[in-house]
Amino acid sequence: MHFGEALRIAPLFPSQYAHSRRISCDIDGSLNSTEYQLNNLTYGWWQNGTIYHYTDPDYMSLSKGGSQEGAQSRVNAAVISGTVFLNSDNVFDETAQQYMKTLLTNPQVNALAIKGKAFRAVEGNTGTNAADVFMLADKGTYYLAVFNYTARPVERLIDLKRGGINSKGVSSYKITDMWTAQTNVEESYLKVSLKGAESKLYKFEPNQGVVPNTTK
Structure with missing residues (x-):
């Protein structure tokens, strides 16, 4: 495991050596994994802008979301989690291309992601x-x-x-x-x-x- 990977999943104490920390384990792009990632945001939002500059919700896999609605939910989950805003789809896959063109090119949504601020759960x-x-x-x-x-x-x-x-x-x-x-x-x-x-x-x-x- 290289140093960057270790920092992403490290405990809180080495925060001075990195700008972000992963708050969720690997996400496969399914709706269940999106909910799992947002469970981590529900109780881990407080690390954003405090201990670490950003909270990392793991990559976005849009073509495995099962539908465009599921893929868009994966994007929304990444947007509200304090970024890192990172796509992992195969760019040669036609479905992935369609979703990327539709879901990763919205100026307002991208500007919100760039803020790098984690949303808080209402409940x-x-x-x-x-x-x-x-x-x-x-x-x-x-x-x-x-x-x-x-x-x-x-x-x-x-x-x-x-x-x-x-x-x-x-x-x-x-x-x-x-x-x-x-x-x-x-x-x-x-x-x-x-x-x-x-x-x-x-x-x-x-x-x-x-x-x-x-x-x-």
């Missing part, structure tokens, strides 16, 4: 499972990631205050889906519809004069 009592809602507060802007670890569709109603997003003096938020660029305005709750294996990544900004959506 911290998940037992042996991963949280499925994560949040990041960054200079007055909030980001929210919502995951579906099952193969069936699910509906989620996210309480923005519970998620740490409902700040004093802000009556409503402009919410942007960072993958589709679709926007809406909400005051207290966000309704999220997810396909099997799908995840969503949202950006919240204080609303400037747009009428909130009052239909639930």
Whole structure:
């Protein structure tokens, strides 16, 4: 094992010799392994920007995700984990090429990954499972990631205050889906519809004069 590999999986004490530490073991790209990696983020986010500059969620294997939704969830999991943002697909594989062109070229998503900041789990009592809602507060802007670890569709109603997003003096938020660029305005709750294996990544900004959506 070379020195760099040893540092990636080392205990916390040699942090002065490296810029990042792997918070998860090898990920094969499946939905189960994405949930496993996010379980490590659920309880290991605090190492990001404290002991180590970055937390390393291991590589992204998009073509093994089982579907485009699963592949996009793998990307979202890496984005919110404090980077390192590293793809491991075979570039000669046609499916991998399609996913890389679609999922690794979104300027907004890539810019969020470049921040190198780990999201925090909204709920911290998940037992042996991963949280499925994560949040990041960054200079007055909030980001929210919502995951579906099952193969069936699910509906989620996210309480923005519970998620740490409902700040004093802000009556409503402009919410942007960072993958589709679709926007809406909400005051207290966000309704999220997810396909099997799908995840969503949202950006919240204080609303400037747009009428909130009052239909639930």
